[in-house]
Amino acid sequence: MERGIYGLGGFLSMSKQLRVLWSPDYLQRLWCVFELAAYRKANPAGKIVLAPLYIEAIVSSTMLGSYAVVVMFWLTQAMSVRLSFTYAGYILSLIPAYIAFHFLRLCTRQKMQLVAELKSFDVELAECRSPYDREFVFEGITTWYGSKTAFNDYVRGPLFLELIEPLSRNQVPAMYWCLLVTPTLTSGFEFFMAIWKGGGTREALLSHFIGVVIGAQLCWFLVSLKLGFALCYRFASRSRLDLVKTLLIFLVFVSCVVFGTALATIAYTSSLNAAIAFTSGAMLIAVFSFEWRRIWRLRYG
Template structure:
């Protein structure tokens, strides 16, 4: 959350327009001087450190008024003592929450558009969607200097991944059954060539299509369900009153108490996050207000990688479907076309992992004195507050580099994506293999052919070797994320080299699987066993990777 802008800058509307042009979001200032009776008394201000938490809270949510003057007027009129007492104790009359799924309605409208573009009526409509609460499941922290659609995509996958996978299983099963029972037509043909079976087989596209459209529609429908079980979260644009100045002031003063009754602080990390002084301050505030609370780091590049790979694999499998259909069997042109999306996809993945490296470097080399803040009085106030909390700015720096870094960074140090995401990614490949299995079945292939295809291709390749290939590609994109040269051509050649490695991997796996699967049932089962062993070995190696941290001790 939290960002501070200079109060002397242009109006919020002008600033929002400028931020949208740069795709960086919005920031607003809540200067520290408005919380202190004496703007020059930093020592007194440092004693009111909890009162600054409401300032920090605003970056994740929105700009709360049509102009800075309204908010600053509300805050400047607040006496110091009530701020001290109210922030430490939750103001239960003001505590409100909104379901995470509600924030994703309308294609993530709440996240995709700058809050400055909302009218007063729209802001009040958002406020009415939130409900009074006794506690919160989640407090979402992010910066508006990051494109909102990325946050919407990340939260969508985080909220609906299990629904997408369950819907995919249901859709491919029902499509398979409906095709087997001749309810759905099979308009295409497949030239079989397996264990001596070389007949033309009827082939459909229902499994592949339903495997795409079904999960998408199901996940969107799930978000709109009234009975949808979704975490209750705090998003300030929806949970703090936007029109009534007194209620707005109470909401601002109560954010510290809201943090105290929140189970999880979810950080939607993006490259600008740790460069914002208010974001750093919010992490410190949550840990002080809620020592037992959970801070979860959710880098936006993770879900962006999932989306990128899934789109590429789905496009490739469409090309493979075209290549396999027809009387002449494989079409080399279609197979070649399937490779076209790979170079740009690898380039995007490398850019994603550059963001990961920036996160690691930012945490390791964090220095409070280098974090930017537009308003010097804000900087002085926050530094005084942090020194009061942690003893000194240097002590807080060591806290970020040490305990906080270990807590936040360890889960994302491994190259691999979560296995749940990887198996979500391979759904297009599995769907295509199910189409081929259905074609063999409807074409009258012997049982031996069906068993060999199921064991070797459907399970061995799709469930084990394809995930291994994804892990290999992610490792290469991570390992060689940084460009070796300063020119665009060097970066392109670097991505192309990774593509060639992946093509070589695919050719080796394809040739080996064809050799063993087409040799007979037992060799297909051997191939499945090899795939399982490779998968288990990969899982063990991945699970045993432990991050190495250097402890920072007092000099």
């Protein structure tokens, strides 16, 4: 074990990248902190990538919630025998989305914890079972950085900017966004196939595909999700009205989805040009919602 510990610097110096699968207790473990300290000294040109596990939790819960909503919707519609039950079915089908949003708020608290821990980092507070290991790590950090205080300043300053800046640009990777829209897209294609099997005209099919599938189920749903994620992060802090906060975020998200779906329906049932106009506007809003930080930097520096 001691030989492995002393050989750690050799392994780190040969590694092009150190990928940190961050969980809430990562910076509370002294050996994990030691890896960060050793890697930057052993490999100054190496890249440290922070990959928090809460991002996967956010994506997974959103996927499960979206598919649950779609399944509940189709089940309630299949069971509908009266108009009043149809409207009740819409409400019942949205219950999984509320649960997913509440879990999203819990996950985004971990991002707040990550930022707070890096800003107030203190290596003395990190835990280690063995007193010998603790002395060994502190000796290495002092040798590399001059003192434990200097290492704390490095983590709170340069390392904080290096790790957090990529996360602030885009919390969820692009490929994950592609996964998140699959539930609504499959629902949109279901209606598209119904129109096709029902003998719909080419213009009707094209209007539905452009206005509903692309405009509402893809672009506008991305806008709604982005808004929901932003609200979850903004109001992630715990309070006595925790469930009420989630309910308000949920209602804003649902209102956004319903508004976009209604506009898409009006557009595609009016004409092909109206469907194209709606989808163009929805696409512009979607691009802006994802790239507004970059647009702001280019505009104001």
